[in-house]
Amino acid sequence: MKKVFYLQGYGIPEKPAEDGNYSRYLVFVFNYIFDYCRDKRIKPEIFFSGGKTDLIKPYCRTETGEMRKIFTKLANRPSVKEKTREWQYREIKKSFSAVEGLLVLKQEISGKVDLTVFCELIRAERMRELAKKIFDSNITIAAVDFDASPGRYLDRKIIIDKEKKKLKKELKMIDDPKLLKEYHQEKVNRIEKLKKMNVKEIEKYLIKEYL
Secondary structure (H helix, E strand, O other), X not given: OEEEEEEEOOOOOOOHHHOHHHHHHHHHXXXXXXXXXXXXXXXXXXXXXXXXXXXXXXXXXXXXXXXXXXXXXXXXXXXXXXXXXXXXXXXXXXXXXXXXXXXXXXXXXXXXXXXXXXXXXXXXXHHHHHHHHHOOOEEEEEXXXXXXXHHHHOOHHHHHHHHXXXXXXXXXXXXXXXXXXXXXXXXXXXXHHHOOOOHHHHHHHXXXXXX
């Protein structure tokens, strides 16, 4: 059975290679995949998912591209590259949400696979329910507690309620292309709105989304 790993993207910092959240996330993911594959004769397929959410001019970077740059740098280190040279990398460049990324992944892989989905800890339950609904496969959700932004420390009840509302909304999109298309456009419009804000305004806006 083919082994597939899926990395959900979460925005693009100004300097991804120097960003604490990015580093914690991708180092954890790399080590997890490396340990899983170290003694197995498998060639994993690794999907990076996330669209053009760049908030810094000229707004041309994608989450997939930035994650892949850092990840491949980790994989090409002399101490590990002998065991990572046959890893296969794929990009889902136009996704703006978890549900959209997983639906594209479903189209990209054929038959049953052994799937591991990496996501931020707070989103784990929502990701688990979406993946169960979309895939007829063996699924593992690997939640990573990498986020050190203010939103991570909001009241737990607020976070859980917000995630439940998002899940309810996103589950309906799985079988409704029209709803999915509208959701995609909502996300695009949100990015355009954020581009007009400074760093402090963006931070306040993101926290407000959870309140």
